[in-house]
Amino acid sequence: MDKFRYAWRGVDRRGQTLSGHLDAVNKETVISTLREQRIRVIRIQRELNAPKWLQFKVKKRISKGEITRLTRQLATLIRAGIPLLQAFDILYRGESNSSLKLTLESIRQEIEGGTALNQALRLHAEFDVLYCNLIAAGELAGMLDTMLERLANHLEKSEALRATIRSALVYPCAVLGIAGVVLILILAFVVPAFQNIFASFGAELPWLTRCVIALSEGLQHYGLWALTSLCAAVWWLQKQIQQREPWRRYLHGLLLRLPIAGPLTQQACTARWTRTLATLFAAGVPLTEALEAVQGVTGHLLYQSATRNIQMQLIEGHTLSHALEHTHGLFPSMVVQMCAIGEESGALDHMLEKTAEHYEREIDSTVARMSTLLEPFIMVVLGLMIGGLVMALYLPIFQLGQVV
Numbered sequence: 001m002d003k004f005r006y007a008w009r010g011v012d013r014r015g016q017t018l019s020g021h022l023d024a025v026n027k028e029t030v031i032s033t034l035r036e037q038r039i040r041v042i043r044i045q046r047e048l049n050a051p052k053w054l055q056f057k058v059k060k061r062i063s064k065g066e067i068t069r070l071t072r073q074l075a076t077l078i079r080a081g082i083p084l085l086q087a088f089d090i091l092y093r094g095e096s097n098s099s100l101k102l103t104l105e106s107i108r109q110e111i112e113g114g115t116a117l118n119q120a121l122r123l124h125a126e127f128d129v130l131y132c133n134l135i136a137a138g139e140l141a142g143m144l145d146t147m148l149e150r151l152a153n154h155l156e157k158s159e160a161l162r163a164t165i166r167s168a169l170v171y172p173c174a175v176l177g178i179a180g181v182v183l184i185l186i187l188a189f190v191v192p193a194f195q196n197i198f199a200s201f202g203a204e205l206p207w208l209t210r211c212v213i214a215l216s217e218g219l220q221h222y223g224l225w226a227l228t229s230l231c232a233a234v235w236w237l238q239k240q241i242q243q244r245e246p247w248r249r250y251l252h253g254l255l256l257r258l259p260i261a262g263p264l265t266q267q268a269c270t271a272r273w274t275r276t277l278a279t280l281f282a283a284g285v286p287l288t289e290a291l292e293a294v295q296g297v298t299g300h301l302l303y304q305s306a307t308r309n310i311q312m313q314l315i316e317g318h319t320l321s322h323a324l325e326h327t328h329g330l331f332p333s334m335v336v337q338m339c340a341i342g343e344e345s346g347a348l349d350h351m352l353e354k355t356a357e358h359y360e361r362e363i364d365s366t367v368a369r370m371s372t373l374l375e376p377f378i379m380v381v382l383g384l385m386i387g388g389l390v391m392a393l394y395l396p397i398f399q400l401g402q403v404v
Helices: 027-036 064-079 084-094 098-112 117-121 129-141 144-199 207-243 245-257 261-282 287-294 301-315 320-325 333-345 348-403
Strands: 004-011 017-024 040-046
Touching (some): 004 027, 017 027, 027 098, 040 098, 064 084, 064 144, 084 098, 098 117, 117 129, 129 261, 144 207, 144 348, 207 245, 207 348, 245 261, 245 301, 261 301, 301 320, 333 348
Antiparallel strands (some): 004 017
16 A cells, blocks of 8 residues: 655653654554554644645644534443543544544543543643533533533534524525626626617617616626725725724624614524523532633623623622623523522522523524515515616617607
């Protein structure tokens, strides 16, 4: 079999970073060879038989869905009584994503060296603070299998929530995108042909036809420049938003004030916030520490700031329901009431779980209503676009027939 040259970087048992090259049939052979030398692989890349300036690294990313699947599989294996190291061996052999295989191998070597599972996971960015905190709580309480089950359920429900929102946006975006491409092609190639025919009439054209012809000429002369400028402006704006927190905060606040997207965003953030807090609190994590992990789970700056304020008020001695009342309407009154009931009855985690389920059902019904209303709305928009274009092109021909 042909051998390829691989560049690798790893860490030995003393913590020193090593690197080098190795000729092998595949990546798995390189990993096993280095593993025999007690070297934990951090990165491995096959070298191409090409000049260095042509070589580039393509690393397959690890998606949230793969992390969810991995968690469910690990929970099932641990629940079945399989030792942790053997469970990671099974997961490694059954994984097809090379990046995830490398991560599994690295975690296994860390555990084999005496590191706790949560500490081994913290070395990899794919596992966030929430994930690692739940694993740490499970290891501390001696109920890792139960905690993995809860974590898998939490990730699956979060993934289902994202999929629901994503599926509601795919259809209208795809239809409008295709319609936009078809409209540009008609303006660029079909309208000029009709324009030559209209020039032979020698009569004044209707205003609608003149508008379409002007739009077609503008697209032909300035279309490429406008597209380049638009792409550059979008790129610049995206960079500025990433670098400037006040801009992101303003956009997040604006999103909450939009007619349809605002309530849907609030429901989604509330569902994620309450479900995550319920999962952490049920795992025995103290409420203030749980709020530390919940801060970034919504991906919304206003909710992140509100969570920090809630955490500070809890440290000062206030109750969670009292702190939620002073979030300037970010959390609906139902969340405040459910938390107050949970605090009075001693079942806060159960009340938070019920609140999350309620808002997840609300999101499902909102998305269903949006999908039902969007389809006829899109049809009307497309009908006006296509109908107006056809009318603009054929109206001069009809007028000429009346004159004749």
